[in-house]
Amino acid sequence: MKAHQANRFASILLWIGAVAILALLVAFLALILGRGLPYLTAEFFSGSDGVRGQLFNSFYILFLSLIFSLPIGLGAGIYMAEYAPQNRFTDLIRLSTESLASVPSIVFGLFGMIVFVNMFGLGFTILGGSATLALLNLPILVRVTEESLRAVPRSYREASLALGATMWQTLRKVILPTALPGLITGITLVAGRALGETAILIFTAGMNVSRILFDVNPLAAGETLAVHLFAVKSNPLPGTNSDQIADGTAALLILMVIVFNLCLSIPSRWLQYRLQGKNRG
Amino acid sequence: MPTRQKFDHELEDLRLKILTLGKMAEQQIALAVNSLMNQDLELANSIVVKDLELNDLRADIEETCILLIATQQPFARDLRKLVAGFKISIYLERMGDLAVDLAKVSIRIGQEKLIKPLVDIPRMSGIVQEMIRIGLKAYVDEDCGAAAEMSLMDDEIDKIYSGVFGELKSIMMENPNNVTQANYLLFASRFLERLGDYCTNIAEEIVYICNGKRMDLNE
Amino acid sequence: MDKIVVKELDLFYGEQQALNSINIAMKERSVTALIGPSGCGKSTFLRTLNRMQDLTPGVKIIGQVKIDGQDIYAADTDVVLLRKKVGMVFQHPNPFPKSVFENVAYGPRIHGETDKKKLSEIVETSLKDAALWNEVKDRLHESALGLSGGQQQRLCIARLLAVGPEILLMDEPTSALDPISTMKIEELIAELKDKYTIIIVTHNMHQASRVSDRTAFFLSGDLIEEDITSVLFTRPAKKKTEDYISGRFG
Ligand SMILES: Nc1ncnc2c1ncn2[C@@H]1O[C@H](COP(=O)(O)OP(=O)(O)OP(=O)(O)O)[C@@H](O)[C@H]1O
Numbered sequence: 001m002k003a004h005q006a007n008r009f010a011s012i013l014l015w016i017g018a019v020a021i022l023a024l025l026v027a028f029l030a031l032i033l034g035r036g037l038p039y040l041t042a043e044f045f046s047g048s049d050g051v052r053g054q055l056f057n058s059f060y061i062l063f064l065s066l067i068f069s070l071p072i073g074l075g076a077g078i079y080m081a082e083y084a085p086q087n088r089f090t091d092l093i094r095l096s097t098e099s100l101a102s103v104p105s106i107v108f109g110l111f112g113m114i115v116f117v118n119m120f121g122l123g124f125t126i127l128g129g130s131a132t133l134a135l136l137n138l139p140i141l142v143r144v145t146e147e148s149l150r151a152v153p154r155s156y157r158e159a160s161l162a163l164g165a166t167m168w169q170t171l172r173k174v175i176l177p178t179a180l181p182g183l184i185t186g187i188t189l190v191a192g193r194a195l196g197e198t199a200i201l202i203f204t205a206g207m208n209v210s211r212i213l214f215d216v217n218p219l220a221a222g223e224t225l226a227v228h229l230f231a232v233k234s235n236p237l238p239g240t241n242s243d244q245i246a247d248g249t250a251a252l253l254i255l256m257v258i259v260f261n262l263c264l265s266i267p268s269r270w271l272q273y274r275l276q277g278k279n280r281g
Numbered sequence: 282m283p284t285r286q287k288f289d290h291e292l293e294d295l296r297l298k299i300l301t302l303g304k305m306a307e308q309q310i311a312l313a314v315n316s317l318m319n320q321d322l323e324l325a326n327s328i329v330v331k332d333l334e335l336n337d338l339r340a341d342i343e344e345t346c347i348l349l350i351a352t353q354q355p356f357a358r359d360l361r362k363l364v365a366g367f368k369i370s371i372y373l374e375r376m377g378d379l380a381v382d383l384a385k386v387s388i389r390i391g392q393e394k395l396i397k398p399l400v401d402i403p404r405m406s407g408i409v410q411e412m413i414r415i416g417l418k419a420y421v422d423e424d425c426g427a428a429a430e431m432s433l434m435d436d437e438i439d440k441i442y443s444g445v446f447g448e449l450k451s452i453m454m455e456n457p458n459n460v461t462q463a464n465y466l467l468f469a470s471r472f473l474e475r476l477g478d479y480c481t482n483i484a485e486e487i488v489y490i491c492n493g494k495r496m497d498l499n500e
Numbered sequence: 501m502d503k504i505v506v507k508e509l510d511l512f513y514g515e516q517q518a519l520n521s522i523n524i525a526m527k528e529r530s531v532t533a534l535i536g537p538s539g540c541g542k543s544t545f546l547r548t549l550n551r552m553q554d555l556t557p558g559v560k561i562i563g564q565v566k567i568d569g570q571d572i573y574a575a576d577t578d579v580v581l582l583r584k585k586v587g588m589v590f591q592h593p594n595p596f597p598k599s600v601f602e603n604v605a606y607g608p609r610i611h612g613e614t615d616k617k618k619l620s621e622i623v624e625t626s627l628k629d630a631a632l633w634n635e636v637k638d639r640l641h642e643s644a645l646g647l648s649g650g651q652q653q654r655l656c657i658a659r660l661l662a663v664g665p666e667i668l669l670m671d672e673p674t675s676a677l678d679p680i681s682t683m684k685i686e687e688l689i690a691e692l693k694d695k696y697t698i699i700i701v702t703h704n705m706h707q708a709s710r711v712s713d714r715t716a717f718f719l720s721g722d723l724i725e726e727d728i729t730s731v732l733f734t735r736p737a738k739k740k741t742e743d744y745i746s747g748r749f750g
């Protein structure tokens with residue numbers, strides 16, 4: 001086949017792939033939102049079985065898990081990218097993070113249950129849930145950080161160091177700001193995953209909501225939206241319209257993730273645009 | 282792997298052109314002196330015409346040098362070869378002009394009886410021709426020793442010239458009727474003396490090609 | 501007076517020797533050009549002068565590099581101060597993805613200047629010294645990555661001048677630029693020469709012959725010949741130099 005024909009063929013194939021993805025996404029959104037949106041009433045949030053507690057818990061647990069995982073994850077990633085020498089030991093660390101990243105989340109859930117719920121005797125708590133979630137996030141954060149930092153051109157480092165900056169100044173003033181869009185994308189991915197995570201939280205944060213509204217006590221039980229969806233679907237309470245609740249919850253979950261992603265990625269785009277200059281779009 | 286073959290060919294072409302110009306100049310001088318000795322007016326006229334060819338060739342060489350300097354951006358020896366070659370071609374063309382001047386002397390004298398047998402003029406011319414031949418060979422071989430030696434021959438010409446000068450001066454004082462022709466002959470020997478100086482200049486350029494040093498060989 | 505004196509300098513990348521006992525001195529307020537074929541060690545040598553080689557793992561350096569009489573490889577050398585004094589311009593323009601102003605203000609800021617007015621002054625003078633002020637004075641707060649390649653390179657020079665160096669190392673500063681930008685940088689070098697000691701690596705021998713006072717020819721890690729530029733380019737002493745500059749290599 002002529003190169004030119006191959007080229008056409010490949011472009012068509014790739015185009016079909018892209019369109020298929022888009023179609024899938026639209027169908028998916030249409031279905032979930034179509035079924036669930038009608039139920040998203042005030043009653044749905046604050047009624048007797050309202051999900052506002054779960055909604056709050058979702059974000060609270062996410063927030064806490066990021067508090068736990070970000071400093072360690074970023075720190076380790078920065079260390080791996082900038083300071084660590086290339087040797088067997090760092091290769092081992094890299095291998096370990098990669099293996100950890102591919103561990104199924106249910107295994108983390110069980111691990112969290114053994115350690116936090118049983119060994120530390122916390123019971124099902126927001127704290128235990130977020131700590132376990134942090135463990136799940138950690139390896140990905142390390143990798144994302146390391147990769148975003150490595151993507152910063154070497155020439156920026158050289159320029160900065162050649163001006164007499166220290167490694168730390170270079171990191172703070174040049175490398176991190178330049179890597180920020182990449183980091184934000186990474187964090188968005190991690191956070192999105194955490195928002196939808198169920199397996200871990202069932203075992204660690206439990207399937208109950210605190211009776212106090214917006215309870216910030218980390219030792220309270222903390223059912224999240226995703227877990228709620230699972231609970232409602234798998235174990236419908238008699239006398240409730242569990243299908244409606246499930247549909248509504250699913251739609252809410254989707255909206256939440258979309259809004260959350262936009263909130264992070266729009267400023268990140270803007271930042272990238274500012275950094276790269278108007279001519280580069 | 283040899284690099285810059287094209288440039289090397291062009292330098293070789295340039296050298297051949299300069300060599301041709303040199304041989305033409307030498308021949309013009311020889312013929313001019315012959316026309317003077319034999320009072321051959323036809324020959325003298327042909328020399329004046331032939332000089333146009335020398336001028337053209339010199340212009341061609343100049344063009345080549347400028348083009349090579351602009352396009353090849355030479356350094357070191359290449360640069361020296363081009364600059365020196367350019368100057369040598371100018372000296373050779375001037376030597377051609379002096380040959381024309383010599384021919385014009387023989388035209389002026391015409392068939393008038395010579396006031397003295399010409400001995401020193403052919404001697405000077407012989408030395409000049411020898412200097413040109415050695416110079417051209419030294420140029421081809423880039424042999425600065427030979428060039429420097431050649432320049433020493435100019436001393437002999439200068440010596441003959443001052444002898445001729447005294448002799449013609451006394452002829453003029455003896456018989457005022459001879460003043461005109463004696464003057465012409467004085468010019469002729471003066472032209473030959475100048476030719477010797479140009480040969481020395483050429484020798485200087487050859488030395489410059491060899492080692493990049495500027496040397497005054499006229500002293 | 502000699503600003504830089506290098507004595508018996510050897511450099512190894514692991515086992516491989518990249519510089520063989522280099523001896524050279526550079527005068528204050530002069531321009532020295534380093535020429536030689538690719539891989540002969542010009543950049544390697546340049547990067548020993550501000551200790552940028554420290555960043556390359558596995559480099560071993562033997563010998564002496566003295567700047568203003570101080571051995572820069574002595575144990576008590578403050579590398580930050582050294583690099584402040586010996587600035588570097590790279591082959592490819594590498595402004596930070598920040599505004600024009602922030603690029604130039606970067607150096608003074610990291611060296612502790614916080615006064616806004618002072619910073620503006622430094623930025624302005626540095627940009628003027630780098631012959632860029634007129635072109636960017638209305639877009640100081642736009643991203644530097646929006647400038648043309650030649651402007652970016654002059655911005656890098658301005659960024660360097662802002663920290664007040666004494667020596668400027670330039671590694672093929674115009675190799676990525678068009679002829680006009682190249683000429684602007686060359687003219688700039690001629691002006692900067694009054695204040696700075698400049699060492700420039702270049703593959704363009706006409707550039708070397710135009711901008712420098714002295715030229716050093718490197719070949720496979722050896723310094724073959726070093727002389728007044730006009731002498732080196734018209735009558736080099738060594739056959740190897742002659743072959744290289746007249747393009748008849750190998
Ligand atoms: N970080 C490194 N590790 C190992 N070897 C290196 C390293 N940097 C350079 N070298 C080697 O050292 C030698 C000199 O390299 P250098 O970059 O100094 O050459 P150069 O003269 O600047 O060449 P160019 O004109 O292509 O920039 C080369 O053989 C190169 O392969």
Ligand SMILES: [Mg+2]
Binds near residue numbers: 542544671
């Ligand atoms: Mg280099």
